Amino acid sequence: MAPFEALYGRKCRSLICWNDISETMILGHQMIEDTVKQVREIQAKIQAAQDRKKSYADLKRREEEFKIGDKVLLKVSPMKGVMRFGKKGKLSPKYIVPYEILQRTGKVAYRYIPDKLHVLQPETIEIDQSLTYEEKPVKILDSKVCSTRNKNVKIVKVLWSNQEYKEATWEAEDEMKKKYSELF
Numbered sequence: 066m067a068p069f070e071a072l073y074g075r076k077c078r079s080l081i082c083w084n085d086i087s088e089t090m091i092l093g094h095q096m097i098e099d100t101v102k103q104v105r106e107i108q109a110k111i112q113a114a115q116d117r118k119k120s121y122a123d124l125k126r127r128e129e130e131f132k133i134g135d136k137v138l139l140k141v142s143p144m145k146g147v148m149r150f151g152k153k154g155k156l157s158p159k160y161i162v163p164y165e166i167l168q169r170t171g172k173v174a175y176r177y178i179p180d181k182l183h184v185l186q187p188e189t190i191e192i193d194q195s196l197t198y199e200e201k202p203v204k205i206l207d208s209k210v211c212s213t214r215n216k217n218v219k220i221v222k223v224l225w226s227n228q229e230y231k232e233a234t235w236e237a238e239d240e241m242k243k244k245y246s247e248l249f
Contacts, residue, residue, distance in 0.1 A: 136163040
């Protein structure tokens with residue numbers, strides 16, 4: 066018995082012929098017409114579901130309008146050079162520096178300048194065009210061997226750029242050597 070049959074209690078219909086198993090297979094133009102008709106029905110149902118989801122999402126969506134002189138935060142996304150064991154990336158800054166709106170240049174586009182009095186300065190984080198930045202390892206602080214059931218894994222404690230000493234994370238040594246051989 067196939068897993069599908071065990072789960073749903075009936076045989077799985079193939080993609081080519083979506084007719085009931087008890088019916089005889091129709092060959093030729095009739096089968097193609099039936100399949101095309103069923104595909105169009107499925108597409109219509111998918112479109113209806115997408116429209117329904119969009120209407121629900123649009124109820125909560127609102128357009129933000131800012132006035133000249135308002136202060137806003139710039140949203141940035143941290144990108145890491147390696148996949149990490151820890152979850153510290155979720156806690157990195159999502160918004161930086163309050164910016165003052167100078168001019169409205171489009172429907173949702175503004176010209177702004179940073180407020181110099183804020184603690185975080187954009188110079189400390191290099192942001193690219195897509196408003197992301199990459200954390201790079203600065204130095205290796207410590208190393209140890211971590212034992213699993215099957216093998217021993219060498220891990221190193223890495224200090225990342227734009228982070229403090231207490232936010233250093235443990236990473237797999239092999240992965241770090243592949244991407245950042247200059248540290249070793």
